[in-house]
Amino acid sequence: MAAISTDADAADAGTKNADPVVIPIPLDDDRNDARQQLSQETNEKQQPQEKQQQHIPHREEAHTPALNEKVDASLAAPKAVVLPRAGTFSSTLTALTAASSSYGLLSTAPVCEIPESVPPDRVTLVKAEKGDDYEPQGSKLKNNLYPAVGFLELANAGDFAANVWNQYPVPVYAIVFMAVGATFAGIMSVFAALDSRRAWRNVKFLRKQQIELRKAHAARVAKSQPTRDLDVLLSVIFRELGTEAINRWGLNMFMGAGAVLICVGTYLAIAGANDAIFLASNLLSGYVGNAPIALFGTINAFWAYYIFCKAQGHINAASKAIPGTRALALIKRRSRNVQIYTSINGTATLVGGAGSMVTATRWWGYVVLIPVILSSLFCNYWWRTRAGYTRRDLVPAGLSIMNADSLSTALEFASRAEGKIREQKKTPINAFVSDPTSLKSVLAFIQEHELLEPFSQRLVKDEGLRKALGFTNTPAEIEIDLLSLLALPNDQHPAVIQVAQDTVRKIGSKHFKYRERYAAELLGTYFAVSRHEAKHREKARPQSEKSGSR
Structure with missing residues (x-):
């Protein structure tokens, strides 16, 4: 990788000797004349470039075409x-x-x-x-995650008073805690709805690009043309789309729905004297209200593990391709930041989902949620400042x-x-x-x-x-x-x-x-x-040698 420079002093010396590219552009008040003159200059510059392209050696034409070359x-x-x-x-x-x-x-x-x-x-x-x-x-694609979404796990614990003091008559201090917890859960559900709209805009943007890339990929395959550039872009956009759809939009939908159910169930617990209301409160602030949170935790854990492995694959492949370069150090830093986020986020949502189901009948389930709540706040901050773009x-x-x-x-x-x-x-x-x-x-x-x-x-x-x-x-x-x-x-x-x-x-x-x-x-x-393509060629080579020997 001779083109990658790690010596900043030598590179700086090179820029000192570089001459600026100066191309005159008319700056008079008549905009139409300026456009016409600049267009003529551009056309004159394109003609020599076309002539140079005609003299490219045949060995260069055999190379894999670059993106947007055709x-x-x-x-x-x-x-x-x-x-x-x-x-x-x-x-x-x-x-x-x-x-x-x-x-x-x-x-x-x-x-x-x-x-x-x-x-x-x-x-x-x-x-x-x-x-x-x-x-x-x-x-x-916007890195516009709401900071308030980090408190959704705390909203999950808004039914604390309703489950701990699950009795009648309800103590006055318990009623106060119920009202505060239910109100907070309701407010967090609003932020979840607002952030889900932002996430859905990102999903639509990425989905549109993915469809265009898949069509281009199919056209390349039909013409037996190289597809490495499209494979790279499709791989990146798949992870972006999955992160926005699962790790963000899914979190807002499942955790937001759970916050709404917990909010309603906790408010109902205040009027627990009525048997029907008491039963509805136990269901909404118990297994029913916490089920969406547990389901999301399971799905998100699998996705987090997938992203963690992909990031490690980037480090392994880059370490063999460009060892000792600054680019490798930057890839490692990027991949480690992603791995920190996915490992903590995936573990926290899985444990939080299980802990929320325990809280329906056991008070100590809320003790389990304390590190989960702190992890949720950390992951929200880490994504906005270290991983998202x-x-x-x-x-x-x-x-x-x-x-x-x-x-x-x-x-x-x-x-x-x-x-x-x-x-x-x-x-x-x-x-x-x-x-x-x-x-x-x-x-x-x-x-x-x-x-x-x-x-x-x-x-x-x-x-x-x-x-x-x-x-x-x-x-x-x-x-x-x-x-x-x-x-x-x-x-x-x-x-x-x-x-x-x-x-x-x-x-x-x-x-x-x-x-x-x-x-x-x-x-x-x-x-x-x-690296994957090289391994695929290595596997295909023995098969071709065996068929040739026959």
Whole structure:
């Protein structure tokens, strides 16, 4: 893996000698002329590239095609001109090595069988349901777990007073505990319902991508084409979908339903003088109310064990493929964080389900729930801060899923970028572009690293900049494209650059942290799939030799 560099000093020296890629973009006030001129420049650059592709040696054509390499000629016409990428980075960052040679320009997105990963050059914002803010149109996988969901196990213990003082007349202090426990369980069921809506949006987003990938996989198999890239993506998206569907949506549905039953049963226990009410209370706050929690604990334990084993498989495969590299260390860190979460979460939900069934008749069952409650709070925090991530595309921009060097480079860059933003808080973009006073360079960085959506959200909050872009009022929909920003008068450029700096300063660290986690997931899966394919070939080889000897 010659493309992976672990020597930060040597890499920094390489970036010092790198020359910036400067491509003139018209900045006059006439936007139509600017678009036409930039389109002509892009077409002129594409012609030499096409000629170079015709002289590629035959031995390279025999290689496995990279992701998005095959393009339907009938749909290959570019839809929009994409801003050129920033050509150099600060010497404080590690060089992007040989695999980063593709970071020269952002080409227009080719249309192919797999959802594209080239960052868009425009963003559509729609009016938020509440307030005057705008939010991006479209969906993505979001790490937006409610912190309150961590208290669902505590809501499971809301029937403590009803089961311990299961007698009539009910003591006054027991009535107070019953009212508090039932109310808390009811409130937690509301948070479970709200979070289940968020989880279901993620499930629909992932399910849509999974269907597209399966269709592409079937088409590849029918044509006897390589499918490793699709196998990697399908493996990752399967785990993402299962985690959102089982570990989150399922938790909210089962635990939320259990909280509702416990809430009702505990309230009924207050009026236990009536025999019918007394029986209903015992059922709802006992076996019936705790059954959904026990069922979820069993299902979740199996899923947690599966994810734990997959994470260990990533470590084993990467250790053999790229020993002693920084990329391996990042994969290990990612996998260990996932294993910590799954081991504690799976154990806690299983024990919590069994303990909740015991509490129906034995008070000491609530003692068992104490570590379960603490574990639930820990897992909620750990997922939000160490394991979960937000992503839009299946593949980070400009990468090939068939190229381990490219994925390793993206993983290492995201890790160092997250640290550099924390170090250089006031002007974080200065560490990434050669000329931080150039609007073109700053916008290229924003686009390349998929920060255009949060940048645009902050941009429209500035009334002066919003009016300069032609939006005098507060319309229901706002479309912001990079060419419109480049066409702004020169005296507006510092304000736009400042918005970009503020965006990276506020969310840049978390943004690159998410990209690091996802890149580690992709690279670990790539090595695991490659290892599985190698074992499959080894098993098939003796069979072919036996058939040949006959």
